[in-house]
Amino acid sequence: MSHPAALTDAHRTVDGFVPWPAEFARRYQADGHWQGGPLADRLRDWAVRYATGTALVGGSFEEPVRLTYRELDEAVDDLAAGLTELGLIAGDRVVVHLPNRIEFVTLLFASLRLGVIPVLTLPAHRRVEIEHLARLSGAVAYAIPDAHEGFDHRVLAEEIVAAVPSVRQVLVAGDAGRFTGLATVAAAGAAARADRPVTSAEPIDPAGVAVLLISGGTTGKPKLIPRTHWDYAFNAAASARVCGLTADDVYLVALPAAHNFPLACPGLLGAFGVGAKVVLAPAPSPEIAFGLIAREGVTVTAVVPTLARIWVLAAGWEGPDTTSLRLLQVGGAKLDAELARQIRPVLGASVQQVFGMAEGLLNYTRPDDGDEIACTTQGRPLDDADEIRVVDEHGVDVPPGTTGELWTRGPYTIRGYYRAAEHNATAFTPDGFYRTGDLVRRTAEGHLVVEGRIKDVINRxxxxxxxxxxxxxxxxxxxxxxxxxxxxxxxxxxxxxxxxxxxxxxxxxxxxxxxxxxxxxxxxxxxxxxxxxxxxxxxxxxxxxxxxxxxxxxxx
Known part of the structure; x- marks a missing residue:
């Protein structure tokens, strides 16, 4: 499917979004990297294809809630209709500050269905980050839980509403207090739509922004990462293929669902795309995660190295039933080889290193790489269309085996942060390569080994x-x-x-x-x-x- 918006540079800086140049957009469409409709339309297709299969398991560990693909699509329509009743329209932004619960998934897809752009923040964010992101995005709504891990988000919402004039709605999963409950919105939407499918009032451009992710750096205020329907759909689907996901798999969302890794690498989006079952863990503790793995027959999940270490240590003490687990993805930071070698003997799963970034480029070790590569490298690019350079401080390419900064561009790597023209001038090269700031070396076989960050080198x-x-x-x-x-x-x-x-x-x-x-x-x-x-x-x-x-x- 072609789309005029993907074929022109005329709106390169409109509203702070920097799209791919026309020549690259044409190439990615012709090569099949960008295809299909908007992300929410794909849920409609999945609801038909996998209708009565279990799509989502959420709720508490003691009282799980299960939705089939058809029920999930209906729940999304109800909420989308309710958001329309509240006055949300295509192009509006909503800051989503929800933990791993069913409302996160329904609100994500309901927003996408209307052309509303979700700004996906993480449960641990607090006033400084949320106020900055709401102001930067021009958000008109803020979605929260009533409370999470002892923190009352409704108190935070009061502060955000007072500080950011654009935020006119607060949507609450749970006890809404003086705000608006998501359940109330969905109920009103169900009554209003009378079983009619909900669509956006205007066509949704699949080359346009679908979601705004949050940069994962530890210095400065977080930046907004614009991911389009086309590039993010490819990100998830191609990742699912690399991981060998099928409808028989059960994917556990252990990390916060709003993070790129458990959302689309392949994450819940990739799992939905093949008809797999997605299980939301309310917390990633060994007690909860191991219980869900055993009860739901979890086959694939993603963790960061610190969590992998905790799971391995806990498994050594508790002897949990993890026999169903076939693949443990580890990313977000470099996994040390000694810990990597413990994963299969202790948890029974193959380890897959994932080195990537919410800005785009993903590298995976493959199932046929062998244990040594899986334990000592951070994988190779997801797709042949990923262009990578490893360069010295002067931007000159270095030979394989030499450490340098990783630069990249490709069909799912952004061409600029959202509303960040000044930063983009240094973060991207004139020909569109993203300067990642990661120090890597490339093996003769093409695998990358992460050696640190440019700013994580001590000059002694x-x-x-x-x-x-x-x-x-x-x-x-x-x-x-x-x-x-x-x-x-x-x-x-x-x-x-x-x-x-x-x-x-x-x-x-x-x-x-x-x-x-x-x-x-x-x-x-x-x-x-x-x-x-x-x-x-x-x-x-x-x-x-x-x-x-x-x-x-x-x-x-």
Missing amino acids: GGENVSATELEEHLLTHPAIVQAAVIAAADEQVGESVRAVIVLAAGASLRLRELKVYLRDRGLARFMQPDLLTIVDDLPLTAVGKIDKRELRRRLD
Whole structure:
């Protein structure tokens, strides 16, 4: 299907969205990367194709709620009709601040069905992030749970409404208080539509923005990532093919569903596309996750390394039934090889490393790569149309095996952040490559190995110390459960190397002992830490990455 909006540069900067240039849009359509209608139309197709199959399992662990594909489509229509009654129209933005519950899925698709653009925030976000994102997006509505993990979101909503004039509706999953309940909206919509399918009042451009994701960095305010219907549909479907997803699979959403990884890599979108069952975990704790895996026969799920470590440790104590689990995807940060090698023996699942970004490019290890590649590399690009360059500080390509910054462009990698012209001028090259800031090296076979971030390199007296590399060595020590490496100001060498660690229960470790251990591993002297700080826990971002910005603040 072709669409005029995909074939012109005339609206490149309209409303802050930077589309692909016309020549690339034509190529991606001709090659079959971009095809089909808007994302919500695909749910209609799935509801016909997989009608009575179980689409979604949510609710509490004790009282699960199950929806078939047909029931999910009906629930989406009800909510979409109700949102129309509230006055939401195509092009409006709604900040979605919901945890893993059925309302997240129905609101996502109801918004898409109307051409309303959901801004997908994470449960751990609070006033600073939500106010910034609501203001930046010009949101007219804000969707929340009544409370989650002891935090009353209705109090936060009061602050957001007072601070951001554009927000005129607050939609609540649960006890709405003075606001509007999502259940009430859906009930009104069901009555208004009288079983008629709901559509947008104007045609939805599949080359236009479908969702706004949140950048996952740990420095500065989050940026908005515009993903279109076409590129995001390809992102999910191609990922499902790489993972071998079929209608027989059961996909567990353990991480926050609003994050790109469990949403579309292949995530719940990829699972729906093949008729699989999607299970929403209200929390990713071993107790809940292992219970859902056993009860629902979960076959595939995605976690970050910190969660993978917790699951592996817990499984060693509890001996859970994970026999159904065939594939554990690990991404969001680099997975150390020692932990990767423990996953199959302990959990019984193959490990798949996923190195990617909400901005686009995804790299996967493949089922036929073998354990060594799966444990020691971060995979290769999802598709042949992914263009990648590994360059030095001057933007010159480096040979395989040499570390450099990863640049990329392709059919699902954005050409610019939303409403961020100044930042885009440095984040993207003139010919459209996204400067990822990731330091990688490419093996002779084309797999990528992540070596850190440009800003995660400590310059110690002229020697560059990769924080990621040192963290991997630290995590091999039997007494260390978690590790982060950061720079500390030093008058003599400019930056000294500070290791911040969490020890196993009952363990002790001194800097001198640690240096001997690292020396015996063959680590160069300049790579060894100058300072050792032992803490009870490390701060994490909303998706489970170690939050070094917060860590530095705590230690200042």
